[in-house]
Amino acid sequence: MPKLHWEDFKPGDVAIYGPRRVTREEIVAYAAEFDPQPMHLDEAAAGTTLLGGLAASGWHTCCLMMRVLVDGLLSQAASEGAPGVDEVRWLKPLRPGTEIRVRTIALESRPSKSRPTRGFVKFRFEVIDEQDTVVMDLVCSQMLLRREPGAAA
């Protein structure tokens, strides 16, 4: 299958990837390894926190988003990684049993100034639940190979 390149993403493009069901077991296992705070480990303790009950670590939500994006998008694309992320917002607790999807919205596209073989696409990634409520969103500039390096953009 031909890989997706920088030219294949245009501002305004929207796509959805997933779904993935998030289990209680993986929420607790992730928290035990990376974020062992009571609201991610134990229902009773979580009930007394701002989250109002057991919910995934915000970082776990980032990881789950990444897995959905690798499977659905990045593994099909000539991806060269990303220099970072802007504006991660944890908007709603991610509860055990939720089925998530990831919506991608291409915001901007520009060729790389320093590397004529590459370009950047700035995306908003939204993790959404079954009710289409945004659980988390973030903005990320993804680097991709160009199909026609150095062509006029």
Added chain:
Amino acid sequence: MPKLHWEDFKPGDVAIYGPRRVTREEIVAYAAEFDPQPMHLDEAAAGTTLLGGLAASGWHTCCLMMRVLVDGLLSQAASEGAPGVDEVRWLKPLRPGTEIRVRTIALESRPSKSRPTRGFVKFRFEVIDEQDTVVMDLVCSQMLLRREPGAAA
């Protein structure tokens, strides 16, 4: 031990937490679960990428930072979580065997407008290696309980 509260963090405060040694096994295990791209899974494939060799997923670096911060800081503090993150920057590949630390720099402090029992401290978190080079940094506003709710700030 008395917990750290919002009042205990002042702009300009710097602290260091860790260390934690990052193994090849955990880099590959994390990638297999959350970010199965060649540069995080396989030395030979990674050598041909921009990273120039096997390196941790940027999201894995976030997770490792969080674990160091929970163990050293957040578990000792009256932490109420964070609404999100700004400006994650992946500055240098995180290689197998690296011993990381996390440097925290308190940038700003303000009481919560909506909740008199809480305040925010905006931190820069830096993941540094043995040479004190910053591998990753990010900015995060942490919510904390106030020792004296509603007192003049």
